[in-house]
Amino acid sequence: MNTDEHGLGTEEAGGPANERGTSRRGFLRTSAVLASGMAALAASLAPLRELTDCTTVERFLQKHYKEMTPEEMNKVLERIAREVEKQYAVRPQVKDYKPMDGVEFVYCLNLTRCIGCRKCVHACVAENNQSRNPEIQYIRVLKMPHGSLDMEKGDHYYAPESVPEKGFFYLPVQCQQCKNPPCVKVCPVKATWQEPDGITVIDYDWCIGCRYCEAACPYFARRFNWTRPSIPKERLNPNMSYLGNRPRRQGVMEKCHFCVQRTRQGRYPACLEVCPAGARKFGNVLDPDSEVAYILKNKRVFIQLKEELGTSPRFFYYFDV
Amino acid sequence: MIRAVNVQPHSTKVLTLVTLAFLGLAAAFYLDLWGHPALDRAIPLVDTNFISTATARMSVADLMRSGGDISSLDCYGCHEKNKPLKLKLDAEGNVVVPKEHDDIVMGHGRHNRNNNCFNCHDETNLELLQTRDGRHLKIEESPALCGSCHGPTYRDWEAGVHGRTSGYWKRSLGPIERKVCTSCHNPHSPPFPPRQPAPRPHLLHPPAEVAAKDN
Numbered sequence: 016m017n018t019d020e021h022g023l024g025t026e027e028a029g030g031p032a033n034e035r036g037t038s039r040r041g042f043l044r045t046s047a048v049l050a051s052g053m054a055a056l057a058a059s060l061a062p063l064r065e066l067t068d069c070t071t072v073e074r075f076l077q078k079h080y081k082e083m084t085p086e087e088m089n090k091v092l093e094r095i096a097r098e099v100e101k102q103y104a105v106r107p108q109v110k111d112y113k114p115m116d117g118v119e120f121v122y123c124l125n126l127t128r129c130i131g132c133r134k135c136v137h138a139c140v141a142e143n144n145q146s147r148n149p150e151i152q153y154i155r156v157l158k159m160p161h162g163s164l165d166m167e168k169g170d171h172y173y174a175p176e177s178v179p180e181k182g183f184f185y186l187p188v189q190c191q192q193c194k195n196p197p198c199v200k201v202c203p204v205k206a207t208w209q210e211p212d213g214i215t216v217i218d219y220d221w222c223i224g225c226r227y228c229e230a231a232c233p234y235f236a237r238r239f240n241w242t243r244p245s246i247p248k249e250r251l252n253p254n255m256s257y258l259g260n261r262p263r264r265q266g267v268m269e270k271c272h273f274c275v276q277r278t279r280q281g282r283y284p285a286c287l288e289v290c291p292a293g294a295r296k297f298g299n300v301l302d303p304d305s306e307v308a309y310i311l312k313n314k315r316v317f318i319q320l321k322e323e324l325g326t327s328p329r330f331f332y333y334f335d336v
Numbered sequence: 337m338i339r340a341v342n343v344q345p346h347s348t349k350v351l352t353l354v355t356l357a358f359l360g361l362a363a364a365f366y367l368d369l370w371g372h373p374a375l376d377r378a379i380p381l382v383d384t385n386f387i388s389t390a391t392a393r394m395s396v397a398d399l400m401r402s403g404g405d406i407s408s409l410d411c412y413g414c415h416e417k418n419k420p421l422k423l424k425l426d427a428e429g430n431v432v433v434p435k436e437h438d439d440i441v442m443g444h445g446r447h448n449r450n451n452n453c454f455n456c457h458d459e460t461n462l463e464l465l466q467t468r469d470g471r472h473l474k475i476e477e478s479p480a481l482c483g484s485c486h487g488p489t490y491r492d493w494e495a496g497v498h499g500r501t502s503g504y505w506k507r508s509l510g511p512i513e514r515k516v517c518t519s520c521h522n523p524h525s526p527p528f529p530p531r532q533p534a535p536r537p538h539l540l541h542p543p544a545e546v547a548a549k550d551n
Contacts, residue, residue: 041348044348045347045348045351048348048351048352048355049351051355052351052354052355052358055355055356055357055358055359055361055362056358058358058359058361058362058365059358059359059361059362059365061362061365062365115506130528130530130531131533132386132531132532132533132534133386133533133534133535133536134386134387134534136534136537137382137386137387137534137535138386138387138389140382141387147379147381148378148379149379149538149540150379150537150538150539152537155537171536171537172536172537172542172543172546173533173536174533174535174536175533176532177530177531177532177533178530178531178532178533179530241540247381250381278505280509281504281505281506281508281509281510282503282504282505282509282510283501283502283503283504283505287502288389288502289387289388289389290500291391291392291500291520291531292520292528293498293499293500293501293515293520296496296497296501297505298505299505299506305505306495306496306497306501306505309495309496309497310497314497335492335498336488
């Protein structure tokens with residue numbers, strides 16, 4: 016009390032109330048109110064701390080994929096590995112796989128063989144770290160009545176006891192990796208582009224989430240992360256790539272990328288590996304000895320889906336015989 | 337600096353109000369009053385069977401390699417050597433499967449013409465297979481037997497186009513794994529058996545008829 020009095024007194028040389036109206040009681044009351052006000056302000060701003068999830072300085076200053084030097088890319092990969100480890104307690108292997116020379120990927124799917132079991136859908140989800148709740152799936156299997164290719168007649172939600180059902184065939188649809196991709200043309204920030212090996216990729220750190228590409232895609236191949244993706248730790252695939260299956264953020268697009276983390280190492284994509292009917296075939300169309308070259312040469316390859324749109328897909332559907 | 341605050345009863349009131357407002361805001365955040373609405377339902381994780389790369393069945397060769405039980409392949413544990421086997425036929429001329437082999441479903445071909453044991457099995461040596469053109473093959477060499485009738489399919493299989501090919505599309509980087517006919521097809525009843533499909537997509541806002549089916 017005394018010190019207080021002195022403190023005020025030395026400066027102002029006044030009694031309990033000076034000419035400007037500051038009293039000790041008033042001062043204490045004001046300080047108390049101010050302090051609690053500040054505390055309340057801090058508490059109410061606490062949710063802002065979660066914003067680090069939206070962006071960090073590092074991520075904000077990060078360059079476009081194509082403009083990064085190898086050193087900068089290494090730093091980014093290190094940051095991604097750190098973030099994944101923090102979130103999932105799993106140390107991932109994050110790499111940036113580059114396209115191989117003289118390779119153009121093509122996918123062929125045998126409609127005679129597909130039995131509609133949807134194993135490809137779930138193998139893809141597991142390989143590519145897609146959100147489980149809400150669900151994000153790159154592949155949709157359409158149950159189609161025989162004798163029609165009208166996709167409006169397709170049913171996504173079939174759930175019979177067993178497949179295949181009489182009178183129907185199954186048409187799995189995923190990103191067609193078009194040669195003339197409408198989704199790339201509409202992107203206002205060049206966050207998605209076609210790579211030399213034919214894969215259309217997305218830089219998830221450059222995407223602004225405008226969803227133009229989703230609207231432009233005639234195949235319903237692109238998916239948007241409306242919420243923060245949820246992936247159980249035990250199902251996380253730690254073999255990740257920058258343009259491929261690293262975990263995405265809320266607010267960005269994603270889609271099938273022919274499993275770049277597998278195919279650019281020479282392996283087959285996950286949906287092919289799991290197909291029990293052997294209906295899925297993948298390879299380098301520029302290699303005349305590849306399975307896909309054999310199919311395009313010898314099989315009744317009858318459609319590129321919605322051929323009339325001029326998108327020129329690298330995904331071919333064919334029949335046996 | 338204290339001097340800067342004009343200490344009037346009025347301003348104290350305002351400050352108190354602001355403080356209360358902030359406290360209310362903090363409480364609202366804490367209780368997550370306008371947070372994300374809870375997702376409608378929990379989506380169960382998909383059964384790992386649906387992401388397993390195992391083939392539909394196991395071929396004899398796979399079984400031998402994995403050290404499984406191959407006692408059922410020991411024909412001469414029960415049959416006698418050098419004693420010709422006679423098939424029992426019913427009134428319509430169909431083979432009657434003896435009860436020792438009742439796990440065998442005779443379903444090869446749509447017209448019941450191929451349901452004769454010795455079209456493929458060698459009657460003089462039961463541990464071998466025989467083709468129609470007289471070649472004798474070991475039981476794990478079955479693709480050549482199948483191919484002796486199913487020519488175009490065999491040609492596709494050899495090109496890696498029929499059936500499962502897994503591993504590396506770029507052969508210089510790693511091996512491929514070819515599956516044989518009997519890894520997927522039961523030789524006695526080859527059509528692919530129907531199977532349970534994996535769960536359909538769970539939408540946040542499913543179409544009315546799908547939601548009705550779910551509940």
